[in-house]
Each structure stands twice: as C-alpha cells, then as structure tokens.
Amino acid sequence: MSLKKKISMTVNGQLVNAEIESRKHLVDFLREDLHLKGPHLGCEQGACGACTVKVDGQIIRGCLFLAVQANGKVVETVEGLTKNGVLADLQESFLRHNAMQCGFCSSGMLLAAAELIEKQPKATREQVREWISGNYCRCTGYHSIVDAIVAVLDTRAKGQTNKPVVAHA
Amino acid sequence: MKSAAFDYVKPKVLQEALSLLEQGGDDARLIAGGQTLLATLNMRLSEPSVLIDITDLKELQGITVVGDQLRIGALVTHTEIEDSELVAKHAPLLKAAAPHIAHRAIRNLGTWGGSLAYGDPAAEWPACSLTLQATMIIHGPAGERRISAKDFFIDLYTTSLEPDEILVATEIPLANKQEVFYFHELARRHGDYAVAGLAAVAQKQDDVLNHCAFTFFSIGATPVMATKAQDLVNGQKLNDELIAKAVATARDEIEAIADITNSAEAKQHLIGVLLERGLKQMVA
Numbered sequence: 001m002s003l004k005k006k007i008s009m010t011v012n013g014q015l016v017n018a019e020i021e022s023r024k025h026l027v028d029f030l031r032e033d034l035h036l037k038g039p040h041l042g043c044e045q046g047a048c049g050a051c052t053v054k055v056d057g058q059i060i061r062g063c064l065f066l067a068v069q070a071n072g073k074v075v076e077t078v079e080g081l082t083k084n085g086v087l088a089d090l091q092e093s094f095l096r097h098n099a100m101q102c103g104f105c106s107s108g109m110l111l112a113a114a115e116l117i118e119k120q121p122k123a124t125r126e127q128v129r130e131w132i133s134g135n136y137c138r139c140t141g142y143h144s145i146v147d148a149i150v151a152v153l154d155t156r157a158k159g160q161t162n163k164p165v166v167a168h169a
Numbered sequence: 170m171k172s173a174a175f176d177y178v179k180p181k182v183l184q185e186a187l188s189l190l191e192q193g194g195d196d197a198r199l200i201a202g203g204q205t206l207l208a209t210l211n212m213r214l215s216e217p218s219v220l221i222d223i224t225d226l227k228e229l230q231g232i233t234v235v236g237d238q239l240r241i242g243a244l245v246t247h248t249e250i251e252d253s254e255l256v257a258k259h260a261p262l263l264k265a266a267a268p269h270i271a272h273r274a275i276r277n278l279g280t281w282g283g284s285l286a287y288g289d290p291a292a293e294w295p296a297c298s299l300t301l302q303a304t305m306i307i308h309g310p311a312g313e314r315r316i317s318a319k320d321f322f323i324d325l326y327t328t329s330l331e332p333d334e335i336l337v338a339t340e341i342p343l344a345n346k347q348e349v350f351y352f353h354e355l356a357r358r359h360g361d362y363a364v365a366g367l368a369a370v371a372q373k374q375d376d377v378l379n380h381c382a383f384t385f386f387s388i389g390a391t392p393v394m395a396t397k398a399q400d401l402v403n404g405q406k407l408n409d410e411l412i413a414k415a416v417a418t419a420r421d422e423i424e425a426i427a428d429i430t431n432s433a434e435a436k437q438h439l440i441g442v443l444l445e446r447g448l449k450q451m452v453a
Binding site for chain 2: 003005021022023025028044045046049052058059060061063064065066068069112115116119129130131133134135
C-alpha cells in the first residue's frame, strides 16, 4: 500500500504534476503546494463555501474533494478566473456595491455567483438569495452581495456591461 | 480538521470494484460524490484504510429510458437530475426535489446512488424513491439482485445493501399524464436538512386522487409512508372535510422522532401542515 499518489491536473491553464498523500483535499493542495491563496478554508465540512473552486467547469467544495480525485481534471480558482476576465463584471459590481467587506468569503461568492449567472440568467432576487445561501459571509454582508449579483443579472439582461468603478492602469 | 491517512484506488470496471470491496472488508469505503463521506473523514468520524473511487464505472452512469422505466445510474449527480429533460418528463417529482438538496457546489458532485445507499432519513432521494416505487439494482459477488425501495430502507442509515455489494442503478416507472406530485420541505435555511418534508404523487381525475403515495422524511428513522391517510384519500372526492380527516390520520399513524433542535410534537404538527398543503396543491 502506498499512501502517496502521483497526480497530474491542469490548474488555471497550467499542467501541474505532483506527488501527494491520498488524504490531502484539493484546497490544501492548491494552497500549500501551489501557493494559490484565493480559495479559503473555513469549516472543512462543506457548510461554508469559502473553499469553492471549479473542477471541469463546475463549482465544487474544495474541502469535500480530494486532490487525488482531481487527477486528469481541469481546476480553476479565483486567481485564474480573474486573469482571464470571466469574473470581471461581477468583480466590478462587488466593488460598486461594497460587497467585499473582509474578503474571506469573496472568492467563493464570486465563483458561486458566476455559475448562477450562467445557469439561471433570469434569476429573481429570491433565487439569488437561495443560490448563495450555501456561502457564508462572516460580516453578514449578504444584502450588498445580493445587490451586486442582481445588478449584473440586470445589466446582462439588457445586453450591457458594467462600467468600471475604478480606472484601470 | 484533517482526515486520517488512507489508500485510494480507482477501479476501471465493476468486477474489479467488487473484488476490492471484498478484499477491503470493513476498512474499505466506496467513494463517488463523497459529499457526506469527505466531511466525516475531515472530522475523523470515519477512518477507513482505503477509498475505492467508483466514478469510472460505466454501468453506474447515465439517465436512460428502458421500456416503461426511467433508469438512473448510481453515479448520476443531483445537478444532472435537476437539469435532465428526461427526468423532467418522466419523473417530475425528482426535478422539483433536486434544488432542495444542499447547494449547487454540493449538488454538482453528490450522487443519486450515494444518497440512497447512505440512507439518511433527512435526505430527499430515499423519500422520493419510496414514493415513486423505485427498484434498486444491486451487484454483488453472486451477481445482480433487485429490491424495491419499500424493502431497501431498514433503519437509521441502514439499508439492505450488504457490505460486499454496490448499488448500480435504480428503475422508476415512467410518470403518465394523470400523475400529479407535491414536494416540499420545511427548513431553517434553504439547502439545510429539512425539519420535515413530504414527497407525494397521485393519479388525478377531476377532484379525485388515486394511487396516492405520501412519504414523509426527516420524521422517523427511515422515510415513512402515511399508508392509512393514502387509503383514506384514494378514490374519494377531495374536499376540505376529507383533507382535515387525512391530516388527522397521518398525524395519528406516524410517530415522529425528535432531532437536536426540533421536538417530536413540532414534527408531528408539521406532518399535517405539509399534507394539507400537498393535497390542496395536487387537486388544484
């Protein structure tokens, strides 16, 4: 029996090879081995959503998924999705509506919100609340987070994009 | 917390998985979606020596229509059920129930078969499978056996699955045009385990419901059917008086068990609340 396993996966567009213990969950691998600090660890039992990352295009709980299970798969974190612009208008909207606060839940909130916008582009405010109920905000800043997501749904529905709050260099 | 150490194997075919399960004995655990298992490992509530990842097994995948049955593979995720047009057409109760299961990030991994095999009395799929008269298709060292949902759920987290067996798929009779359904659960927060829930189907003709199946969950040690209330309603014109009688009968015939935050009395009350709402919606 070997407790260490060789794995290979694509993380934010780059092929990664590693040898890890079977018991290491995906977010510990991303944070400790790859130094990606965007996905956070909160409860480690699937309740809080701070660890949300994408695997093969879908959001998952990174604390309820082993790194060894990700062998051969495509993993995306907030770092990669920020760089390629997928989250850009959500991030602008979070800034505009002061939905960041301490930032601990933000990466998970952004990834969950992005999947909602993709899957339910006509979501109501109530449906936005239901959808993000799986992501805890310790500052209890839900109101502004819901505002920010609803604003993106509205502008997308009108075929527009959000104007930047901050001028980018 | 972090899990204890374990080995991990990923068989390619069902026979290999069954052999590994036999070799591993009590120390081996199957993993598919792992949305309950990983939490118990992280909390060290469970310390298996080997995880057998069954997600490559073809026999356990996919949603298909086979004759007059909807076959749902054990590896089908909650999201796949939520998004499936076949499910929406042939088992609409399941589509209605899916969004109540935890949250999207969990539904993207958690599986139909995992939920059934775990047998959590608060979970949605055991109750739905009982209501829809599902047949469990199980493989073990002796080959295939089939068992009805009615005989599958035995006790708290206990099913009739033997330790050396794997749940491969289930078959559900296709819904016809007369089928009406109701699914609701009362929870403190959307996605949390229900305080009480009801999965119901019936065949509707005007104001009459036939072949009623009312299954309550988060109420007892297993999902539980209100058989006397079903018999009372079957074939009768549904009016306020009959609904009141059915509510009283269901509350009387089912003995609710308290959980950590809700008393048995509260749950007993909610049985009636859910059934009243369900009957009114199904006949509307």
